[in-house]
Amino acid sequence: MKPVPDLPVTLRVGGRLSDITRQPLPPYAPEATAFLAALSKQLLALPEARQFPDIAAFAYWCRPASLARLQREFGAAHARLGRGLALHIAPANVPVNFAFSFAFGVLAGNANIVRIPDAGHPQVDVICDRIAALFDDPAHRRIAAMNRLIRYPRSDSITATLSQLCQARLIWGGDETVSRLRALPVHPRCVDIAFADRYSFCVLDSQAVLGASDTVLAALVKGFYDDVFLLDQNACSSPHLVLWHGTGQAEAAQGRFWSAMTDYLEKNYDLAPVHAVDKFVHLCATAIALPQARATRRHDNFVYRVRLDSLPADIERHRGRNGFFYEHAVDDLSCLGEIVEERYQTLTTFGIDRATLVQSIIAQGLSGIDRVVPVGKALDIGVIWDGYDLIGELSRIVHTA
């Protein structure tokens, strides 16, 4: 095996690159689950977990009971081993995704080199400090030997060197990063898991919103807030378009939903002035660029809604941020076939039967929509993501006839 050279990178967690142990483990090896369970416990006990709900969510995801469930669901149909060395180019838009990416690589049984985002998100250093502390514990010696978290400025030459050594790459960061890194020569057995730019939307059933109890409506509003405002629509799984199912009652349902949403935002959301201005500018741009835009409603400076009288095929090009939504009402969800293309990732729903919807996606042979989840779960990343079974993709089958 070609050695890993010591490259000009900042070693944030772990020893020298040249010392990395690349011998893989089977998926869900006891060393891996024990390490992540310990990380979960440490992070949940930190005061910072209160300040950063995304750290708490990651820690909760990798608690022992959750890992045990994932392991069971993964099954044992084949004997498997990690592929070897995995290179992770983590995204900068979602602070804790580097930790999920790292955890997926660890669970699959790989050695991992994770390029973490630059400073700017305090969450990254909080998690890195805990990983580093656990690496110093002899109980986690094997995982420590197999993993490095590093920083380097965007450099194709460093990425190129690592790409020729690894058996898997997880490329976050969208189309531009994906196509740039795809152009680099890679190890012949290397598997790329590429996270391209995606578009996500939401379907709310008008009648269900009108019929919801105050408690259910409050939970819907909180869920929608978590999906959209925690990351200001910067995550590709945050919705940008709200489809109302049921035209007759759509206006009444919209009134109920958005007024509750605005009340919630007033209490919980710290609106940056620049975001209010950005939304107005985006509204002006939309008015010029989108002939389908029929009307607009503003709820204070928190929410801008643009009503579309039909759905443009390139709606994903017009996405807004920080509380800017397109809305359209339909009676028949089979219209999804007309707009959904491969860019569509997550569909969040309320009052819609998701199993039927998934059946309809399959029956229509749609090229997009990888996830259909309840409102509130848009950002819940897991081992099945973006249409990939990540632990399956990151491990190889040792087959016997």
Add this chain to the structure above:
Amino acid sequence: MSNRDTYNTAFTETFMIETKDLPGLKYQDISAWDSVGHMALMAALEEAFGIEMDIDDIIEFSGYEAGQAILTKYNIAIEPAV
């Protein structure tokens, strides 16, 4: 350790409170039992009793007494307080 001791310890260690504060304690009564504290408590209980709780039970776990009723679903009987 009795199940009650195990149950109490999950609360006292997660929230840094004393056993005498537990009766009647409800979600969000104290600042430590917020949504993040709830996750930590659920993780602590799952670990202490070696169980995996269903999401519905995690949501309905609204207080010290309500939690005891939920744990009976997992065949964990909390002995009466002495």
